[in-house]
Amino acid sequence: MLGFRVQRTVSMGLKSLWLHKLRAVLTALGIILGVTSVIVMLAVGEGASQAVQAQIRQLGSNNIILRSKKPPEDSSTASATTFALSYGLKYLDAERIKATVPQADVIVPARHIDSEYIVRYHHRVSGTVVGTVPWYTEVAKRTLSQGRFLTSLDMHRRATVCVLNGPIVRKLFPFHDPLGAVVKAGSSDYRVVGVLEGRNAAPGANGAASEGSGVEIYVPITTLQSRYGDTIFKRRSGQFQATQVELHRIIVRSPSLDEVVPISKAVEQILAYGHTKQDYEVVVPLQLLESAEETKRLTNLLLGSIAAISLLVGGIGIMNIMLATVTERTREIGIRRALGARRTDIIVQFLTETILLAAGGGLLGVALGVVLPHHVVTRFFDAPTIVTARPCILAFSVSVGVGLIFGIYPAYRAATMDPIEALRHE
Amino acid sequence: MAIAQVVDLVKTYRMGAVEVHALRGVDLAINEGDYMAIMGPSGSGKSTFLNLLGCLDTPTRGSYFLGEQDVARLSDAQLSHIRCHRIGFIFQSYNLIQQLSVVENIEVPLYYQGRSAHESRLRATALAEQVGLADRATHRPHELSGGQQQRVAIARAMANDPFIILADEPTGNLDSATGTEILALLDSLSQQGKTIITVTHDEHVATSAHRVVRFGDGRIVSDT
Numbered sequence: 001m002l003g004f005r006v007q008r009t010v011s012m013g014l015k016s017l018w019l020h021k022l023r024a025v026l027t028a029l030g031i032i033l034g035v036t037s038v039i040v041m042l043a044v045g046e047g048a049s050q051a052v053q054a055q056i057r058q059l060g061s062n063n064i065i066l067r068s069k070k071p072p073e074d075s076s077t078a079s080a081t082t083f084a085l086s087y088g089l090k091y092l093d094a095e096r097i098k099a100t101v102p103q104a105d106v107i108v109p110a111r112h113i114d115s116e117y118i119v120r121y122h123h124r125v126s127g128t129v130v131g132t133v134p135w136y137t138e139v140a141k142r143t144l145s146q147g148r149f150l151t152s153l154d155m156h157r158r159a160t161v162c163v164l165n166g167p168i169v170r171k172l173f174p175f176h177d178p179l180g181a182v183v184k185a186g187s188s189d190y191r192v193v194g195v196l197e198g199r200n201a202a203p204g205a206n207g208a209a210s211e212g213s214g215v216e217i218y219v220p221i222t223t224l225q226s227r228y229g230d231t232i233f234k235r236r237s238g239q240f241q242a243t244q245v246e247l248h249r250i251i252v253r254s255p256s257l258d259e260v261v262p263i264s265k266a267v268e269q270i271l272a273y274g275h276t277k278q279d280y281e282v283v284v285p286l287q288l289l290e291s292a293e294e295t296k297r298l299t300n301l302l303l304g305s306i307a308a309i310s311l312l313v314g315g316i317g318i319m320n321i322m323l324a325t326v327t328e329r330t331r332e333i334g335i336r337r338a339l340g341a342r343r344t345d346i347i348v349q350f351l352t353e354t355i356l357l358a359a360g361g362g363l364l365g366v367a368l369g370v371v372l373p374h375h376v377v378t379r380f381f382d383a384p385t386i387v388t389a390r391p392c393i394l395a396f397s398v399s400v401g402v403g404l405i406f407g408i409y410p411a412y413r414a415a416t417m418d419p420i421e422a423l424r425h426e
Numbered sequence: 427m428a429i430a431q432v433v434d435l436v437k438t439y440r441m442g443a444v445e446v447h448a449l450r451g452v453d454l455a456i457n458e459g460d461y462m463a464i465m466g467p468s469g470s471g472k473s474t475f476l477n478l479l480g481c482l483d484t485p486t487r488g489s490y491f492l493g494e495q496d497v498a499r500l501s502d503a504q505l506s507h508i509r510c511h512r513i514g515f516i517f518q519s520y521n522l523i524q525q526l527s528v529v530e531n532i533e534v535p536l537y538y539q540g541r542s543a544h545e546s547r548l549r550a551t552a553l554a555e556q557v558g559l560a561d562r563a564t565h566r567p568h569e570l571s572g573g574q575q576q577r578v579a580i581a582r583a584m585a586n587d588p589f590i591i592l593a594d595e596p597t598g599n600l601d602s603a604t605g606t607e608i609l610a611l612l613d614s615l616s617q618q619g620k621t622i623i624t625v626t627h628d629e630h631v632a633t634s635a636h637r638v639v640r641f642g643d644g645r646i647v648s649d650t
Binding site: 338419 | 502503507521534535
């Protein structure tokens, strides 16, 4: 019985809206655009945040990354740096961490030689020579596409072997199998034993994910040490500059997520003890992840309030038109009242129309919101988008709620008309 | 036997600071099958009386028995229920709902009675046929002539099988030929035993009625 009445009321409402199709669509436009923009914005936000999170996760959420940083120059040190600028992490730091924080199970030191020419016959590219240890791939979450990574034996023998990354392979070996070939980096030859898979790096994650995207060649850190020594000379705009950096990077891996923060605190203390200058930085991907999630929460809050305002505006638009409709249909209301409609019937009739209008607008908005991100935003603006169910359901229910709230007053106005007056209305 | 009876009916309006005494004590019994014309000059209270009989309004004082029930003190929702089940309205300007078709207009009272769609459609179609509009069942009011529209209104007034049919100047907007047709239709309803009360200025309408009640200054001045 109730279902039957609902069905008839809804079909009556639809009929009445259908009579003024253009007006109905224009009235619902506020809701349509509000819902669409909410879903699109949240999809863009979600896409960006997922991309950032993926990048941070690539660094490994269990890892703590220590990096050497050129200290800020001040007048007292300026005179002392005339010969060799010495800064950054030391082997001693790695030893200290290992000794002081035993739960940090794996420690990966790495040293970079930047802007080296890497040569194979007449192909030449400028890249970075990274000296590191065999367990680098495991900790940095890199995978091999070919061959093997460095081994302990390589380390022990200071073997002249290297592993290339994706970009360098494309440049030096456009048509050949790199395995077993020999490349020259700086003044030494290295035999290629493996190739690392490329990593999709995009800017945005505080530069934290920038490594791995350029041209890189990995050699045992012991080999690097014996080939280059501690001091790197570089000629830059006619001037020689010598820098002395023992290690550029140390990755400390925590055995569990819970211990990441305590270990990072301990590591920071150890480093602060051994360094007089702030010539290092500590990056904790987990904290980056947490701050990214916090940022996302704030963004969602902001988007949510924009959405609320736009839906409010849409609701006011609907109320405005419904008030006009009620006045326009005063005569009809009088007739219906004379023929036996109760006030409740009139309220239900007009409220149904408003809710149908808002819900229809919401539905259209959801449909547009589902289609637009992928087909327009991702295609033409090249931004990742992810449409999730939650904003769709939320936006739709809010638009129905808006219809309900903004429909009450016009419906009440219609129902409380005096039937005699309404019948006389021209 | 009286199907409707009013006792000492008084209706007073306030229009700003002025009190308007529309009805000053009306007693009238309406018998089943009556075909009554209510006449009187403008402002004599006949429209107010019709609104009270139609349960669109409540009297300031007095009683109104419709069937066994005193309906003078009912709530708005209860009055709606009475209108829905006991009263049929015919208006001067037809008052059809423009966006509905002929049968849908006839169905409106049945809709508020909560009848099923199928049952309503059957009854509305039969009534449309009875008033000679079977071939216009799906037309909209604006596609019909005035006489045809008034016939739809009459069919609608009969849809709920009311105790009384109230007609307010049913021929007022029609030319005399069409008016005669409508009066003939009302006559035939009266012969079927329907109780009809019509308010009119038109002596021609009054002659077709069996009983003429004349109003003057809020009172009944003659009842013949």
